[in-house]
Amino acid sequence: MISPIQVRDMSPRHLRNSCTNCSLRELCLPLGLSPEEMQELDGIITQARPIKRGEALYRAGEPFRSLYAIRLGFFKASVISEDGREQVTGFHMSGELMGMDAISTDVHTCDAIALEDSEVCELPFNDIEELSREIPLLQRHFHKVMSREIVRDHGVMLLLGNMKAEERLAAFLLNLSQRFAIRGYSSSSFHLRMTREEIGSYLGLKLETVSRTLSKFQDQGFIKVQNRLIELENIDSLKKLLNTCHDE
Amino acid sequence: MISPIQVRDMSPRHLRNSCTNCSLRELCLPLGLSPEEMQELDGIITQARPIKRGEALYRAGEPFRSLYAIRLGFFKASVISEDGREQVTGFHMSGELMGMDAISTDVHTCDAIALEDSEVCELPFNDIEELSREIPLLQRHFHKVMSREIVRDHGVMLLLGNMKAEERLAAFLLNLSQRFAIRGYSSSSFHLRMTREEIGSYLGLKLETVSRTLSKFQDQGFIKVQNRLIELENIDSLKKLLNTCHDE
DNA sequence: CAAGGAACTTGATATGGATCAAGCCCAATC
DNA sequence: GATTGGGCTTGATCCATATCAAGTTCCTTG
Numbered sequence: 182m183i184s185p186i187q188v189r190d191m192s193p194r195h196l197r198n199s200c201t202n203c204s205l206r207e208l209c210l211p212l213g214l215s216p217e218e219m220q221e222l223d224g225i226i227t228q229a230r231p232i233k234r235g236e237a238l239y240r241a242g243e244p245f246r247s248l249y250a251i252r253l254g255f256f257k258a259s260v261i262s263e264d265g266r267e268q269v270t271g272f273h274m275s276g277e278l279m280g281m282d283a284i285s286t287d288v289h290t291c292d293a294i295a296l297e298d299s300e301v302c303e304l305p306f307n308d309i310e311e312l313s314r315e316i317p318l319l320q321r322h323f324h325k326v327m328s329r330e331i332v333r334d335h336g337v338m339l340l341l342g343n344m345k346a347e348e349r350l351a352a353f354l355l356n357l358s359q360r361f362a363i364r365g366y367s368s369s370s371f372h373l374r375m376t377r378e379e380i381g382s383y384l385g386l387k388l389e390t391v392s393r394t395l396s397k398f399q400d401q402g403f404i405k406v407q408n409r410l411i412e413l414e415n416i417d418s419l420k421k422l423l424n425t426c427h428d429e
Numbered sequence: 430m431i432s433p434i435q436v437r438d439m440s441p442r443h444l445r446n447s448c449t450n451c452s453l454r455e456l457c458l459p460l461g462l463s464p465e466e467m468q469e470l471d472g473i474i475t476q477a478r479p480i481k482r483g484e485a486l487y488r489a490g491e492p493f494r495s496l497y498a499i500r501l502g503f504f505k506a507s508v509i510s511e512d513g514r515e516q517v518t519g520f521h522m523s524g525e526l527m528g529m530d531a532i533s534t535d536v537h538t539c540d541a542i543a544l545e546d547s548e549v550c551e552l553p554f555n556d557i558e559e560l561s562r563e564i565p566l567l568q569r570h571f572h573k574v575m576s577r578e579i580v581r582d583h584g585v586m587l588l589l590g591n592m593k594a595e596e597r598l599a600a601f602l603l604n605l606s607q608r609f610a611i612r613g614y615s616s617s618s619f620h621l622r623m624t625r626e627e628i629g630s631y632l633g634l635k636l637e638t639v640s641r642t643l644s645k646f647q648d649q650g651f652i653k654v655q656n657r658l659i660e661l662e663n664i665d666s667l668k669k670l671l672n673t674c675h676d677e
Numbered sequence: 678c679a680a681g682g683a684a685c686t687t688g689a690t691a692t693g694g695a696t697c698a699a700g701c702c703c704a705a706t707c
Numbered sequence: 708g709a710t711t712g713g714g715c716t717t718g719a720t721c722c723a724t725a726t727c728a729a730g731t732t733c734c735t736t737g
Contacts, residue, residue: 263671268583314562342632343514343633392717593724625685
């Protein structure tokens with residue numbers, strides 16, 4: 182369920198705004214495009230745009246024109262039901278692509294809110310389609326990215342439909358840990374960008390339950406919690422929580 | 430969250446195997462392709478293949494080569510966690526496309542099981558990509574279909590994360606009702622193809638809860654249940670269950 | 678047509694997480 | 708540096724749904 186390990190961008194600073202930029206790894210790096218193709222792809226990517234913490238990259242109901250590649254930062258995506266309940270559908274970090282849900286109706290169906298100061302590259306969708314008609318590798322890659330989103334969503338359904346609170350939290354922490362590791366950050370010590378309430382919304386739990394479960398993990402020596410700083414002290418125990426066979 | 434109403438195919442029987450076939454409406458009908466393009470699309474669609482009730486169209490772990498358009502019948506898609514828990518991720522009926530999750534890794538990540546005798550058309554994925562490079566309308570349409578799957582999944586997350594058992598069941602019944610209506614079947618009287626356990630798995634409930642809740646709806650006069658035959662007797666009441674504002 | 682088993686219903690009880698409530702801590706703001 | 712409010716923790720209680728259990732119906736298969 183986790184994408185293959187991808188290397189951190191070590192290219193010189195002056196190249197960082199190009200398509201080889203690490204922030205666009207999901208869209209570009211694994212492609213193996215020719216230099217010319219790279220340049221074409223570069224051509225459609227607009228200047229990075231900063232989004233302050235708390236600001237919306239887009240909101241449900243707004244017309245759809247572009248996908249967004251996160252260059253830097255951290256976002257939550259959430260849907261609001263007719264009667265006002267929020268469901269966080271995902272947390273997204275650098276290198277990931279947002280907005281694919283909007284393709285179906287040409288209208289955004291989620292809110293995307295920055296949870297820290299962030300930067301995104303806008304990718305006009307018409308351009309993506311046009312270019313991917315010319316570059317089969319890009320086409321294939323784009324399809325894989327969309328498909329990966331579907332697979333991820335299925336994983337969340339499994340979590341919401343089958344798992345107990347402790348398992349959900351353990352899965353959540355391990356997932357974050359892996360994604361930070363891929364980006365070259367510590368996998369055992371990281372800062373949560375979201376509130377307990379947002380974690381709860383994502384995991385189908387109330388914020389009190391999130392808080393209690395984190396405390397319990399701490400008591401058991403699995404993690405250390407200091408506000409939003411999390412240190413994983415016994416990753417294997419967390420993994421064991423997940424693998425435990427639940428009879429039936 | 431529901432796709433626009435689409436008309437039932439009234440074309441003569443001898444044309445039914447072509448791309449205008451009603452069973453492929455999701456893939457073909459709304460496109461407005463030229464006759465030549467239609468023919469090309471026809472060319473990649475293989476002979477319909479029958480799948481008996483209980484048989485698998487594909488299983489998790491099998492190599493991915495094709496998407497499948499359901500011509501006729503009813504399928505469930507489900508993922509199995511490492512420790513053996515099943516989560517039904519969706520129920521699929523005629524005109525829908527299955528297998529898109531497999532694009533990401535070239536391996537199927539779900540099981541697709543026929544819940545009644547069914548027929549599918551195989552669509553080799555390489556051909557789809559090639560053709561959609563030539564026919565922008567097809568490309569756009571395929572992207573919309575994938576995106577719609579993502580939006581659908583977000584809806585399920587909202588359901589699993591936020592709703593009570595009664596709301597989940599009501600949403601489920603109304604969703605089925607709409608989808609039957611689109612296909613020209615009765616929206617108020619239909620046959621469930623799945624067991625209570627499968628409904629429960631999809632909705633994150635135990636089969637007893639599904640059974641009890643259906644009985645309750647019957648007692649309240651919202652529906653009539655006879656085995657797997659469901660009759661919606663008061664659709665508005667079911668809708669009201671969903672719209673009810675849950676304070677907070 | 679009979680037998681067996683899967684699917685379903687219904688009741689009784691248990692429990693995980695929600696809800697309600699109170700107080701604390703920290704970060705932002707003046 | 709004090710103040711304020713949002714975010715968080717922890718305890719007590721409640722409730723929706725799971726779990727356990729028993730019996731029924733229906734469908735399949737011989």
